[in-house]
Amino acid sequence: MTANNRSRNRELVEHVVLPVLFLTVTLLGGLRVVAENGTFIFIAPPLVTLVLAVLLMLLLVRGRLVTLHEWVGHELPPLTNIAHIWLLITLFFASAQSFNSVLPERGLLNWLFSFFFLWTLWNNQFSSLDPRRLLRSLAILFGTAFVLKHMLLASLYSPEGGWLKRIAGTLLQGVSLGTLDASSFAPATGYISFFTLTLYVSGLILLAFAGKDETEPFAHPVIEEYRQLPAADRLAVREVILDDQPEPVARVEREPTPRND
Amino acid sequence: MQSRVIQIAGLAFTFGYAVFIVWIYATEPRTFKEVATRAEVTAGTYQVNEEKFNSALDLFRREQFRAARDEWQRADPAQGDARTQFYIAYSFYREGWGRVYSDQQLFKQGLEAVNRAIALSSASPLFVEDPNLHMHSAAELKAELEQGTERSWSDVNPLKVLRTRK
Numbered sequence: 001m002t003a004n005n006r007s008r009n010r011e012l013v014e015h016v017v018l019p020v021l022f023l024t025v026t027l028l029g030g031l032r033v034v035a036e037n038g039t040f041i042f043i044a045p046p047l048v049t050l051v052l053a054v055l056l057m058l059l060l061v062r063g064r065l066v067t068l069h070e071w072v073g074h075e076l077p078p079l080t081n082i083a084h085i086w087l088l089i090t091l092f093f094a095s096a097q098s099f100n101s102v103l104p105e106r107g108l109l110n111w112l113f114s115f116f117f118l119w120t121l122w123n124n125q126f127s128s129l130d131p132r133r134l135l136r137s138l139a140i141l142f143g144t145a146f147v148l149k150h151m152l153l154a155s156l157y158s159p160e161g162g163w164l165k166r167i168a169g170t171l172l173q174g175v176s177l178g179t180l181d182a183s184s185f186a187p188a189t190g191y192i193s194f195f196t197l198t199l200y201v202s203g204l205i206l207l208a209f210a211g212k213d214e215t216e217p218f219a220h221p222v223i224e225e226y227r228q229l230p231a232a233d234r235l236a237v238r239e240v241i242l243d244d245q246p247e248p249v250a251r252v253e254r255e256p257t258p259r260n261d
Numbered sequence: 262m263q264s265r266v267i268q269i270a271g272l273a274f275t276f277g278y279a280v281f282i283v284w285i286y287a288t289e290p291r292t293f294k295e296v297a298t299r300a301e302v303t304a305g306t307y308q309v310n311e312e313k314f315n316s317a318l319d320l321f322r323r324e325q326f327r328a329a330r331d332e333w334q335r336a337d338p339a340q341g342d343a344r345t346q347f348y349i350a351y352s353f354y355r356e357g358w359g360r361v362y363s364d365q366q367l368f369k370q371g372l373e374a375v376n377r378a379i380a381l382s383s384a385s386p387l388f389v390e391d392p393n394l395h396m397h398s399a400a401e402l403k404a405e406l407e408q409g410t411e412r413s414w415s416d417v418n419p420l421k422v423l424r425t426r427k
Contacts, residue, residue, distance in 0.1 A: 008263065008267070011263075011264050011267045011268070012271075015270075015271030015272070016267065016270070016271040016274065016275070019271065019275035019278075020274075020278065023275060023279055026279075027282045030286065039291035039292055040289075040290065040291050040292065041289075044286050079268050079269070080268065082272065083268045083271065086272060086276075090275070090279070
């Protein structure tokens with residue numbers, strides 16, 4: 001009965017909760033609230049965020065957060081394959097919109113942020129990652145971008161800020177010849193972005209658990225790779241490991257040292 | 262079997278949600294009220310507020326064009342009614358028209374409104390039966406507005422002052 005419930009809950013998470021979560025991120029990632037009149041602006045994902053999302057998807061596959069061979073394959077029923085491909089599509093757009101949420105809308109800052117995201121994601125492609133480390137790294141990446149955009153820059157360019165902030169903002173704009181121009185939105189935009197990023201990271205954590213045995217969601221990479229081997233190879237690996245065991249050290253009887261009486 | 266049901270239900274529900282998101286980004290509503298209005302337009306149940314429309318018409322006839330436009334915009338917040346958009350364009354024309362020169366800005370806004378009206382009545386040419394108007398078709402109004410925004414040698418013709426507002 002417990003196993004039945006477990007399987008049902010897992011199905012619900014995979015096919016309902018996760019797509020809904022990622023689609024909500026897609027909806028909210030491009031939402032901004034205008035400071036003057038509180039109206040909404042929906043910003044569709046710019047091209048650069050789609051490129052970033054592709055890199056992030058590759059990273060998720062490399063970091064084994066998305067195990068493609070378990071999700072889509074010949075041996076799975078067609079409906080399961082479709083459901084999993086749909087989940088991957090929602091994940092892709094959620095990733096693009098998460099970047100959209102923390103990228104400044106225009107100006108040099110937009111280019112700078114995009115460049116740093118590209119640089120980080122490209123570098124990560126060549127480092128060895130496990131799901132736990134990847135999740136931590138992504139949470140820090142989005143968290144840093146959020147703090148920079150919605151706290152630091154928003155406070156510098158806020159029309160309601162104090163005179164010191166406004167002077168700093170104007171100076172920054174002047175020094176950069178106006179290229180550091182940033183849009184100022186209502187504080188609600190920051191709250192929406194925070195909620196969006198929290199949802200996205202929670203979705204990734206759930207994704208790490210989805211389709212895996214919950215007793216060991218983050219197994220060591222070597223163990224994961226061992227599990228993917230065919231039965232014959234696994235047997236061979238076990239034999240090699242057992243053969244490599246060091247010989248038991250012969251117990252040397254401690255001979256009593258002769259006493260010079 | 263139960264797994265199949267969950268998969269199908271999940272796919273159907275989330276696909277519907279995705280369509281809603283695409284619709285939101287395509288229509289770009291600015292407020293929650295606008296979301297509801299646009300949903301009405303999509304569902305085909307949208308109707309212009311007749312009371313506000315008539316009140317705007319009354320203001321238009323009294324040559325209070327700005328107030329009339331304001332009222333028409335409230336009557337047709339989704340800009341989805343061809344007749345209202347035609348009247349809005351007409352109000353821009355009448356306000357912008359001048360014996361010596363016409364207000365380019367107002368004429369351009371009028372042109373945008375009449376284009377909206379034409380787009381909304383693409384099935385059949387828009388014709389408004391109103392004895393108080395001199396131009397009854399959207400095409401006629403568009404031509405007049407376009408003429409007002411173009412610069413030509415006829416602009417320096419002194420006889421131009423003799424023409425009348427339509």
